[in-house]
Amino acid sequence: MNGEFTWDFIVGHMNYWLFIVLMMTGLYIVVAKGNLVKKIVGLNIFQTSVFMLYISMGKVTGGTAPIFPADMIIDPDVVYSNPLPHVLILTAIVVGIATTSLGLALIVRIREEFGTIEEHEILEIEKAIAAAENKLHGEAMGGRA
Amino acid sequence: MATETTHHVAMTLSDHLPVLAILVPFVAAPLCVLLGSRSLTWPITFLASAASFVTSFLLLLSVIDGGFISYHIGGWAPPLGIEYRVDAANAFVLFLVTGISTIVLPYARESVKSEIPERHHTLFYACFLLCLTGLLGVAVTGDAFNVFVFLEISSLSTYVLIAQGSYRDRRALTAAYDYLIMGTIGATFFVIGLGMLYMATGTLNMADLADRIADQGANRTVRAAFAFIVVGIGLKVAIYPLHLWLPNAYTYAPSAVTAFLAATATKVAVYVLMRFLFSVFQPSFLFEVNTLEFMIIPFAILAMFAASFIAIFQTDLKRLLAYSSIAQIGYMLLGIGLLNESGVAAAVAHLFNHGITKAVLFMGVGALVLRSGGSFFDRIEGMGKLMPWTSAAIVIGGLSLIGVPGTAGFLSKWLLVQGALEKGWWPIAILVVLSSLLAVIYVWRIVEAMYLRSPASDIEAKEAPLSMLVPIWIMAIACIYFGFATDITLTASHTAAQGLLAGPVGLH
Numbered sequence: 001m002n003g004e005f006t007w008d009f010i011v012g013h014m015n016y017w018l019f020i021v022l023m024m025t026g027l028y029i030v031v032a033k034g035n036l037v038k039k040i041v042g043l044n045i046f047q048t049s050v051f052m053l054y055i056s057m058g059k060v061t062g063g064t065a066p067i068f069p070a071d072m073i074i075d076p077d078v079v080y081s082n083p084l085p086h087v088l089i090l091t092a093i094v095v096g097i098a099t100t101s102l103g104l105a106l107i108v109r110i111r112e113e114f115g116t117i118e119e120h121e122i123l124e125i126e127k128a129i130a131a132a133e134n135k136l137h138g139e140a141m142g143g144r145a
Numbered sequence: 146m147a148t149e150t151t152h153h154v155a156m157t158l159s160d161h162l163p164v165l166a167i168l169v170p171f172v173a174a175p176l177c178v179l180l181g182s183r184s185l186t187w188p189i190t191f192l193a194s195a196a197s198f199v200t201s202f203l204l205l206l207s208v209i210d211g212g213f214i215s216y217h218i219g220g221w222a223p224p225l226g227i228e229y230r231v232d233a234a235n236a237f238v239l240f241l242v243t244g245i246s247t248i249v250l251p252y253a254r255e256s257v258k259s260e261i262p263e264r265h266h267t268l269f270y271a272c273f274l275l276c277l278t279g280l281l282g283v284a285v286t287g288d289a290f291n292v293f294v295f296l297e298i299s300s301l302s303t304y305v306l307i308a309q310g311s312y313r314d315r316r317a318l319t320a321a322y323d324y325l326i327m328g329t330i331g332a333t334f335f336v337i338g339l340g341m342l343y344m345a346t347g348t349l350n351m352a353d354l355a356d357r358i359a360d361q362g363a364n365r366t367v368r369a370a371f372a373f374i375v376v377g378i379g380l381k382v383a384i385y386p387l388h389l390w391l392p393n394a395y396t397y398a399p400s401a402v403t404a405f406l407a408a409t410a411t412k413v414a415v416y417v418l419m420r421f422l423f424s425v426f427q428p429s430f431l432f433e434v435n436t437l438e439f440m441i442i443p444f445a446i447l448a449m450f451a452a453s454f455i456a457i458f459q460t461d462l463k464r465l466l467a468y469s470s471i472a473q474i475g476y477m478l479l480g481i482g483l484l485n486e487s488g489v490a491a492a493v494a495h496l497f498n499h500g501i502t503k504a505v506l507f508m509g510v511g512a513l514v515l516r517s518g519g520s521f522f523d524r525i526e527g528m529g530k531l532m533p534w535t536s537a538a539i540v541i542g543g544l545s546l547i548g549v550p551g552t553a554g555f556l557s558k559w560l561l562v563q564g565a566l567e568k569g570w571w572p573i574a575i576l577v578v579l580s581s582l583l584a585v586i587y588v589w590r591i592v593e594a595m596y597l598r599s600p601a602s603d604i605e606a607k608e609a610p611l612s613m614l615v616p617i618w619i620m621a622i623a624c625i626y627f628g629f630a631t632d633i634t635l636t637a638s639h640t641a642a643q644g645l646l647a648g649p650v651g652l653h
Binding site for chain 2 (some may be wrong): 036039043046071099113114133134
């Protein structure tokens, strides 16, 4: 395997390298950023990287778009790209849009209820709520909690 | 054109059962929204769920002896077309999911009324139906990419359903958001895995995939695909270190949603995990055996102890039960990791038994919330006197959670211990028993609070309404019934386990 790790191999798999870079960038943003909208942006980049993986694998060297010619006469020598991954990714794009819109809608509601979209501020508010709750219920139980 | 052969074989309604189970709730969901009538929404939802339940029951009857039904969507034959494939394993899951939803819905009516504003009810039930559709679709399909699509249908509607808890506690919104982020990462990992499998094999039909993976040997792409798929589904299953979304989601979701999700969503994910581990990849794929032995089993045991331990110290009953769910998922994963018939049968049986057990418990908690205004321990104290029927049902659920003989939970733990002993792993059998003792502690805490304490002075609770009590007690009686009539669960789970462990042969 290591013997094949040549310049041609690296350049020939350029889209796969980019897929990994994009994927990791997206995942990093989701994990590292505290702003809820930025997290959604990261999630989007992460999902888009997968589109790239699928579309890359559908490409056949020298292949053209897999569309029936208008006269319906098929030249057996013509090479076509694989349309299936493209179709799959259409579905995944729809799923991605639905996820993004739902995520943004949730952020709007969070902003209404918490007054912020910064994760650390939300965590502090939640901590305060939990502490107040524990105090209230702890007193009600007479220190048995 | 007389010589052209016709591919349209006359089909009766019963041939379309696999797709009907999915289509009925799927069509009913937009119907609810389009009609926009609040009085019609609930009946439509209930009828759709009941129709699905009847369909699933008929499917289960026709495959319980070990056969399978292959349904070609649109008449396109697999592996090119999408195939729905029903065998004992997924018919059992379909039966569980539709059964739970049909019983939770009458309960939901009252509970939802008190927890969600009236104007959102139509959309709430539409979402509920979509979630049901997604879960059923995941279970029934024989096409790997179709699993992803249905998984996302169910996940997206689940996020919405959880967020509906915000009218009671605003933390439901952040719980739903966190679940959305983690669930989407999980689903995307799953798609990356599928992409790699497609790269290596050129097919997406599960039976076809299984054949071609078997020919690949130690292919690095297939191994990477395996890792992505296990982690992706693992997030949905809430395998121990990937469980962080679960406690908040279950605690802050509306009671009816928690009861439905706890009993079905993770169970369906466990089924998908089994389908991929045993049918698509096979135990002969050495990488998988290593993963199971060195990753899944240790994490399963960690979940059994750590999550039970955390559950003991919770002050909120709903959160306590959420942590206990994580522990119970550990038992299912342990059964899968044992890789023998008893172990896998234990996983399938526990999937069913834990489904009904958690349905009783979360529905009971929902009834307590309705009457006493909260699920904290100080709010449920003395409820044994004020709400005797609800409390008794919760106790039955608790006993089943521990695995007391005569309840459903006993059977699956017995199978699990048997599976471990068959493998000669007696320390694991002991660990199963020990972790059940932790369950005794937290169930005792519930019993103590409900029966041995006097209620808070400001609570004037009366028994829950009949429309909630009846579903709770149907499930409670089911817990006992399946504890005594063990041969139904045993036959179904053993047939399912044989089918799963037969690998690709089980798919042909």
